[in-house]
Every structure is written in C-alpha cells, then in structure tokens.
Amino acid sequence: MPAPAPLLEQGSLTTADGHQLPYELSGTRDGAPALYLHGGPGGTLGSGYRRNVPADGTLLVGMLQRRIQEGSPGGGLAAQTTANLVGDIELLREHLGIESWIVQGVSWGSTLALAYAQAHPHRVRAVVLFAVTTTSRWEVDWITEGVGALYPEAWDALATLAEQRTQFRRGPLGHGRAEGSLRLVDAYRDMLADPDPQRVREAAAAWIDWEDAHIGIGLPHPGTQGGLPRSEAQQLEFARLVTHYWAHDGFVADWAAGWGAEPGSGLLGGMHRLADVPGVLIHGRRDVSGPVRTPYLVHRAWPGSTLRIIEHEGHGGPEMVQLWRAAMTEFIGSGRAPSGRR
Numbered sequence: 001m002p003a004p005a006p007l008l009e010q011g012s013l014t015t016a017d018g019h020q021l022p023y024e025l026s027g028t029r030d031g032a033p034a035l036y037l038h039g040g041p042g043g044t045l046g047s048g049y050r051r052n053v054p055a056d057g058t059l060l061v062g063m064l065q066r067r068i069q070e071g072s073p074g075g076g077l078a079a080q081t082t083a084n085l086v087g088d089i090e091l092l093r094e095h096l097g098i099e100s101w102i103v104q105g106v107s108w109g110s111t112l113a114l115a116y117a118q119a120h121p122h123r124v125r126a127v128v129l130f131a132v133t134t135t136s137r138w139e140v141d142w143i144t145e146g147v148g149a150l151y152p153e154a155w156d157a158l159a160t161l162a163e164q165r166t167q168f169r170r171g172p173l174g175h176g177r178a179e180g181s182l183r184l185v186d187a188y189r190d191m192l193a194d195p196d197p198q199r200v201r202e203a204a205a206a207w208i209d210w211e212d213a214h215i216g217i218g219l220p221h222p223g224t225q226g227g228l229p230r231s232e233a234q235q236l237e238f239a240r241l242v243t244h245y246w247a248h249d250g251f252v253a254d255w256a257a258g259w260g261a262e263p264g265s266g267l268l269g270g271m272h273r274l275a276d277v278p279g280v281l282i283h284g285r286r287d288v289s290g291p292v293r294t295p296y297l298v299h300r301a302w303p304g305s306t307l308r309i310i311e312h313e314g315h316g317g318p319e320m321v322q323l324w325r326a327a328m329t330e331f332i333g334s335g336r337a338p339s340g341r342r
Helices: 073-079 082-096 108-119 137-144 152-165 184-191 197-215 232-247 266-274 293-301 318-334
Strands: 007-014 020-027 032-037 058-063 101-106 124-130 279-284 305-310
Touching (some): 007 082, 020 082, 032 318, 101 108, 101 318, 108 124, 108 266, 137 184, 152 197, 184 197, 184 232, 197 232, 279 293, 279 318, 293 305, 305 318
Parallel strands (some): 032 101, 101 124, 279 305
Antiparallel strands (some): 007 020
16 A cells, blocks of 8 residues: 655635635645545545555645534534535635646545536546545435435434434335435434534434444444544534535535526536546445445436446445546546646
C-alpha cells in the first residue's frame, strides 16, 4: 500500500454565513489539482484518501464539509443544503487559485461531486466516484426501509424506537412503512430534534447502530465510520446531518430543473451537463446499502463515463480502492487533467 501523499498545508476558510471550512493540501504544489469529497454527510477526512493519487503529480485538496453551527437558528441545520455545500467548494477553489480540477467523491461525496460538476462543468476536468450515490428518494427509502428485509434484526430495533415515539408505522410484512405512515428517516430527523437530551442520545445511538449493521460488508472495521472511532458528540452530529439531508432527498430532487430537466428527476436529469467531462464510477456488487442500480443509471445517462463493478465487494474494499488509484493515475498521467492552476 502506498504511503499517503505528504501534507503541504492545512488551513480554514470562513463562509459568509460564518461556517468554518477546514482544508488540507497534499502531494506536490505544481501537480494537477484534485478535490476529495468525503462521505456522510458529517464524515471525516482521515488520511486514507491521500494514498489514492500519484503524490508526485497531484495537488490534492481535502475539504471538511460544513458542520452544524451551534447557536444558529435550527442548530445550524437551516444552513445545511447541498447548494450551500456546492458554494463552499467554489469558494475554496477560488481561494486556492485553481482554474479547474479532478473531482473525487466517496458515497455521499459522490452525490456532492455530481451536484458540483453539474453546476460548474467548466471547472471539472474529470470525475472519479466511489460507492456511487445520487441521494434520490428511492435510494433514501431503500437504505432506511427496504434494506431492512436483509437485516431484520437491526432494522426491527430501529423501527421499534420510531414506532414508540413518532407516527412511523411499519408495513404488514414487518419491514418498510405502512401506507400513510411517516417516513422512517423523517421520524429520526424529528427524534434527533427532541428537547430531551437523553431521548436524543438514544435516537442517535439507534441510528448509528443501524448504519453500522448494513454498511459493514467488505469494510475493514465494521462498527466505525471509515475505520475511525467516534465520540458520542460525533455520533450525534453525524446522525443529525445524515437524517437532515436524507429527509430532504439530498436537496437534489429538482437540482437540474433549471437546465431543462423535469422536476423530480434528481441528478440523473442533469447528466447532460457532463457531456464533455470524463468519469469513472466504482461500485461493489454487494453494496446492499446502495445497490448497483444507481451507478448503472448514472453511467447510462453519462456516455463519457466508465462503470467498474467489483462483484465480491460492498460499500468499499481493497479492489475498489485499487481501481480508484488507477483511475486517478490515468487521468493525471494522460494529460486529460493538466495542472489547472492560474
């Protein structure tokens, strides 16, 4: 396994609404710029992503996405939208003096990468997506309700707490929701806003237990986010951010409506915006949290993309990482992604 690209700089930007955006640069300053977007929402950077680029040819930018801004209206969740995150990326690009870059996204980061690339295609040299998501209504309902058919024990615990405290009601087969029921993700978003701190902690713990249960196939350290331990405060923030974005279907249901797409078509409706942008989509066949249906539909709508499916891996795995590294090496070495610096 290659060593992480060496750190060059760590800094932080402040947005107009007061959010802090920590970032780090690694690799080499005269390399081809590449952006890394972590998963979550509410994930972390870690150091693993720095292993997946040719360090001597890449200026790698890692940005920590905005967190909950305590003391703001709604606990800062009102400022948490995909449009704001895309604006944050542009703010960082301008701050660093980068003309265009390769955009990498992992899991939720792939949704954000697609949203950014569609909004600013002239700033994107290429796209590499890993464990591909578009955060459509179907994907959210699958990951919170449908996949309960595969993990009935863990899902039963998740659903039971929601039934005790909200208007969520499970379907007649014991998984999914009953007709007319509150969505399960909406129930947990509301439970995580309860004024009782103990009830909030219980809801966050139940949500994290569920995430750990269904996302662990193929990951080296099931029970941790990206292999990193999480404190109770981190778990709470993670759960609040995930349920907030998922309850709003990633804020991307109508993302491409202004570019001629039908309302509700999500990111798939905007794929024509990437007609001149090459991309690589990497996904595990055994990713039960995010079925391969999603990258397949993205690939079908994006002729310039290449779809790589690893049959025996899930929401991540060593062969998927090797493909990620190979894609970055090819884009940087081919000259299709020159320096992009001003």
